[in-house]
Amino acid sequence: MSEQVELAGVRAVASVSAREVDDSTGALRLLRETLLLNDDAYAVVRDASSSLWRGFAALLWILLFTIVARGLALFFGMLTSPRLDVLQTQIYEMLTSLGFYQAQVQQSPGFADQFRWGYAGLWEGIRLLGGYPSVVGTASTAISLLIYLLLGWLVYGLVVHVVARWMGGRASLGQTLGGLALAYAPLLLTVIVIVPGARVPASLIFLLILVARFQAIKTVHRLTPGYSLVALITPYLISLVLLIGVILFGLAYAAAQIPYLQPFLQGWLLFNTFNWLW
Amino acid sequence: MKIAFRIYSDVLQDRRETIEALIHSRAGVAFALKMFVIVMLIAGLGQWFGIPVAIQQPLLSERIQDLGDTIQDIGNQAIDTIDEYMSTISQENLPETLTRLINDLISQGVKTGVKSLQRSMIEAGVPPEQLDQLMAQVIPLEDPFSAQVTGLLAIPLHERWFTSRFGLRPEQIVWVDEQINAVADRVNEAIDQAQAEAELLEPPLGARTSRLIRLFGRWLSTPFTSVSGWLFVALVGLLVAKLLGGRATVAQHLAAVLLAAGPAVLFFVAFIPIMRYVLPLPYSMAIHYFGRVLALIAIGWSGLILLKTLAVAHDFSFWRSAGALALTWLFLWVIIPAVSFAALAYVWGG
Numbered sequence: 032m033s034e035q036v037e038l039a040g041v042r043a044v045a046s047v048s049a050r051e052v053d054d055s056t057g058a059l060r061l062l063r064e065t066l067l068l069n070d071d072a073y074a075v076v077r078d079a080s081s082s083l084w085r086g087f088a089a090l091l092w093i094l095l096f097t098i099v100a101r102g103l104a105l106f107f108g109m110l111t112s113p114r115l116d117v118l119q120t121q122i123y124e125m126l127t128s129l130g131f132y133q134a135q136v137q138q139s140p141g142f143a144d145q146f147r148w149g150y151a152g153l154w155e156g157i158r159l160l161g162g163y164p165s166v167v168g169t170a171s172t173a174i175s176l177l178i179y180l181l182l183g184w185l186v187y188g189l190v191v192h193v194v195a196r197w198m199g200g201r202a203s204l205g206q207t208l209g210g211l212a213l214a215y216a217p218l219l220l221t222v223i224v225i226v227p228g229a230r231v232p233a234s235l236i237f238l239l240i241l242v243a244r245f246q247a248i249k250t251v252h253r254l255t256p257g258y259s260l261v262a263l264i265t266p267y268l269i270s271l272v273l274l275i276g277v278i279l280f281g282l283a284y285a286a287a288q289i290p291y292l293q294p295f296l297q298g299w300l301l302f303n304t305f306n307w308l309w
Numbered sequence: 310m311k312i313a314f315r316i317y318s319d320v321l322q323d324r325r326e327t328i329e330a331l332i333h334s335r336a337g338v339a340f341a342l343k344m345f346v347i348v349m350l351i352a353g354l355g356q357w358f359g360i361p362v363a364i365q366q367p368l369l370s371e372r373i374q375d376l377g378d379t380i381q382d383i384g385n386q387a388i389d390t391i392d393e394y395m396s397t398i399s400q401e402n403l404p405e406t407l408t409r410l411i412n413d414l415i416s417q418g419v420k421t422g423v424k425s426l427q428r429s430m431i432e433a434g435v436p437p438e439q440l441d442q443l444m445a446q447v448i449p450l451e452d453p454f455s456a457q458v459t460g461l462l463a464i465p466l467h468e469r470w471f472t473s474r475f476g477l478r479p480e481q482i483v484w485v486d487e488q489i490n491a492v493a494d495r496v497n498e499a500i501d502q503a504q505a506e507a508e509l510l511e512p513p514l515g516a517r518t519s520r521l522i523r524l525f526g527r528w529l530s531t532p533f534t535s536v537s538g539w540l541f542v543a544l545v546g547l548l549v550a551k552l553l554g555g556r557a558t559v560a561q562h563l564a565a566v567l568l569a570a571g572p573a574v575l576f577f578v579a580f581i582p583i584m585r586y587v588l589p590l591p592y593s594m595a596i597h598y599f600g601r602v603l604a605l606i607a608i609g610w611s612g613l614i615l616l617k618t619l620a621v622a623h624d625f626s627f628w629r630s631a632g633a634l635a636l637t638w639l640f641l642w643v644i645i646p647a648v649s650f651a652a653l654a655y656v657w658g659g
Contacts, residue, residue, distance in 0.1 A: 069339075246559060
């Protein structure tokens with residue numbers, strides 16, 4: 032009897048913890064349910080009168096939280112990190128007082144500006160590699176995030192929609208994009224970086240977004256898990272093939288500029304042909 | 310709270326009914342996620358044993374200060390050693406009469422030394438008329454020689470060795486001494502400047518306070534850094550389970566994996582850092598290896614729970630669940646690398 036009472040208690044906890052999501056659920060609540068892997072959130076967006084704008088509103092909240100978090104992380108990070116700007120200024124003053132620098136400035140008037148930009152760029156690289164906070168690094172991360180989120184959402188959503196419809200999916204483009212917008216909810220975990228020393232591995236964010244996208248495609252298009260998986264990975268495969276193509280043709284263009292490489296490659300091809308014949 | 314603790318206890322005991330109620334309920338994943346985060350934060354508390362290390366670890370400016378003290382100690386020891394050595398050899402390898410002469414000249418003054426020289430000459434059997442001629446030459450030299458010897462008396466013993474060995478004049482010895490002291494002063498000045506600049510580099514909140522804040526941040530990240538490596542394995546496991554006919558959704562499968570992390574509180578000791586500056590190294594190593602023993606127990610216990618939770622989530626038997634785990638390992642370490650290698654070989658080989 033006591034075991035039955037315990038089990039009832041467990042079920043009671045499970046049911047109390049369950050929160051229903053419906054059309055009246057706000058964007059933040061939808062994002063919370065998405066983080067808890069509750070696929071009802073995608074169903075709400077799918078069934079909304081304006082799925083695209085519902086999803087876009089959630090995306091804007093994600094952008095707002097992550098960019099504000101980055102800004103606060105920069106502020107608190109600077110309070111608790113070594114003051115590299117002092118070292119940077121001292122080394123700069125030492126270098127610019129050298130005879131070599133003075134001679135170069137006299138020879139070429141633009142050298143001073145080039146040196147200053149190159150020197151600043153080098154220190155930004157040092158900050159990036161060392162994990163030290165920097166204004167330039169934070170600003171470029173925020174801009175990249177904005178571009179990645181919006182562009183990635185649109186391009187990925189378009190390709191997924193085409194493949195999902197081909198697989199038998201029934202959603203509209205707006206529903207697809209609305210559902211996929213919620214799938215960026217794992218980015219909210221990066222808010223933790225406000226605390227200096229805290230970090231969320233990028234691989235974790237990537238995998239969680241992958242899982243959320245799978246749930247979004249499956250729920251919005253009402254596909255089987257297998258077809259949902261195909262629709263999920265197709266854009267990644269296309270990107271990989273395009274990337275390989277860009278690398279190969281880029282290398283080919285660079286190699287074609289080297290005059291001595293072509294005879295060597297011809298000889299190598301000839302050797303391979305003889306090898307194959309033999 | 311009491312019920313949540315009872316549920317956690319049931320999960321640790323691998324009770325099927327509780328696991329089934331959690332995985333097949335809508336909020337099962339939410340509970341599993343919350344349980345995982347709390348368990349990993351408790352395990353991560355071991356990192357707080359690093360507080361004494363963070364406080365006692367020397368700052369950069371303190372390390373520079375220590376370096377300066379070390380250089381000074383080495384310099385002083387070197388000079389003391391040279392002094393001791395020179396005082397030994399300056400009394401060796403000289404005839405007894407000459408030793409007495411030098412001691413007389415240096416310690417008793419020139420006039421006494423001259424008298425001593427005279428006495429030595431008589432003892433050595435120098436004829437009186439030759440002795441008179443020699444004294445007639447030496448005595449006029451008394452004043453300038455006296456000045457030289459006075460200069461010699463002012464110089465420490467090791468420098469007298471340089472005088473007798475290399476023929477340096479007293480003013481040259483004084484110049485060399487001044488240069489050595491100037492170098493020592495410049496070294497001290499450089500160390501003081503480096504120390505001042507190292508203090509300028511410290512964070513605005515202070516180096517030690519910053520270390521504590523960052524320790525807090527690392528503790529907060531514990532659930533995320535712990536799960537990042539395992540999530541990929543869990544997803545591959547989901548694929549394998551589906552291939553074997555599993556019926557769990559993504560959420561149910563992940564809930565099953567997260568529930569298996571219940572024993573991870575035993576990682577508490579493994580999270581304790583090496584306690585340099587606080588404990589002797591043998592004790593730190595003992596804590597480290599004891600933590601690994603407890604972590605091994607936690608891994609084994611979690612494995613057993615995982616077999617049950619996967620079986621419940623996918624509606625498998627115990628052995629099918631074990632087969633799914635084994636196949637997952639095979640996929641990750643054998644099949645995926647082999648397929649990747651074969652694909653590369655095909656593309657490269659043409």
